[in-house]
Amino acid sequence: MVAGCASLGPPPAVENSLGMAFVRVPAGEFLMGSDETPAALARSYPQLENQRFLDLADEAPVHRVRITRAFYMGRFEVTVGQFRRFLQASGYVPESVADGTGGYGYNPAYDGETSASGDAFEGRDKRYSWQNPGFAQTDAHPVVNVSWNDAQALAAWLSRTEGRRYRLPTEAEWEYACRAGTRTRYQNGDDPEALVAVANTFDRTSAVNWPRWQKQALAGSDGFAFTAPVGSFAPNAFGLYDMHGNAWEWVSDWYAEDYYAHSPVDDPQGPPDANVHVRRGGSWHTWAFYARSSYRNWNTAQTRYPLVGMRLVLESP
Template sequence: MENAIGMQLVLIPAGEFLMGTDESLASLKQAYPDYEERRLRDLDDERPRHKVRITRPFYLGKHLVTVGQFARFVAQSGYVPESIRDQTGGYGYNPGYDPEKTERKDAFEGRNPQYSWKTPGFPQGDDHPVLNVTWNDAQALAAWLSEKEKAHYRLPTEAEWEYACRAGSTTRYPNGDDPEGLSFIANTFDADAAPYWPRLAGHALKGHDGFAFTSPVDSFPPNAFGVHDMVGNAWEWTADWYGEDTYARSPLADPQGPASGQTKVRRGGSWHTWALYARCAFRNWNTPTTRYTLVGIRLVRDVTPSR
């Protein structure tokens, strides 16, 4: 299925899976020997591993929303994304930026009006994932598409996202447990990106995925559900508020996270993400107004009930 702005959608079947992780600290140390132990211990919000049932099929974007697709939305709707509207800008890559000379020890310069969804500080084509988009921007895109197509578009729940990411797998990554295997299926922080951030090079994968920054959204093979870039290239907003203890009280069927909160969950990692944080189970979060040069969008379109 292809929609009004060229997004291709894949039907994800209903089903059950095990969400989260039950991996031991010893196992993590063996897989990630160069990581500080505190990073390996700081994963309790992925536990307990628990059964989840997705009771309804849904259409999911085959790819992340691209720069070209988001540009069509902006042009046709008149919507002004938050990275431009509030005049504070977004984040961006600046080769002359020195994080050691600022209070923020960050790998990117921000916020700055010179950066936005159109200008992340490095070249992108129309077929690259759009970045510097907020959770609110994603909601605006979903609402506009819903009205335009008389359908229901939305962000995936966190459970739907992990179910689609795993696509029947039970391993750390969709293609297995070996972190180095990521280079074959995902655009993450590896030997191609490390020269741009020598301070972080110790956590780079040894392999080459061919990209230092974002890649075209069909650059890597799809998972078993036929979906590309569920890990890597750009983090993906979900619908859910973040809750550290969400899994301890999660219902079996179609969990949706807390009713309220301060931050929204994002999943999947990006072109700048270390292997530990590109696992299917890893959870991260930001405020709904956050715009960042690592974060993008993937939408769900609900299946229309039969009449």
């Protein structure tokens, strides 16, 4: 349903002042969402309890969406180095620093099972921020511990500085770009175990640090216990990397569980308001089930977490 998608090679990229590469995503239409039955999902993800397959009402109904204008999307997730250059040039102070509460981070001595929050990561704590998620990163890794508001600030600064409109993708644009003409769970098919070839998700390498979740880990190894340098895996048919895994990606939409039931066909923008924003794609710590193209997650605009990053859209002239 995407014109010419099957014949696309890696598209040329345009680069901006922060060194972000953007590739052109053509206009087109696709089927958004999933209509897989709980029984079918249970067969493919036998390590998960049945209730998880019953809590997916927000992925339905499958509905036709038309993206009426081509757009440019970040070939990669925004990196640590690019975010640092933005902060240096703009003077912006990320929320994890500005509000004095910090972010979340990995601490091998922290035990989520005995903590008051029960969270997998320690925080909020001033020790953790985009500069320190509790594990080593280089400038080539995806920036994490950034809020939706931080992402908006980056897009607004780039727009003012360059005179071109940058923004977060809509949820529909994100899924359209992720699928790149497919209707399978992942860019390389339906088999969760094959995900290690194209994505950095929760596998046996990551599970070493979370032994209580060993059974939820993929049997294979993608070679990364935490984030991977962007572009470490194969791109999809649109030339986009890490659409599954590595870091959850903020999108512009507010979240509503029933939005798909009344979503417009052309360029849906999400509900007019709500309490939380959508994030997509899964992360290095995400079980394969939650890294599917159709899966929806959400957080408040102020959330900062060592799994959550961003990818921007540059509008076509």
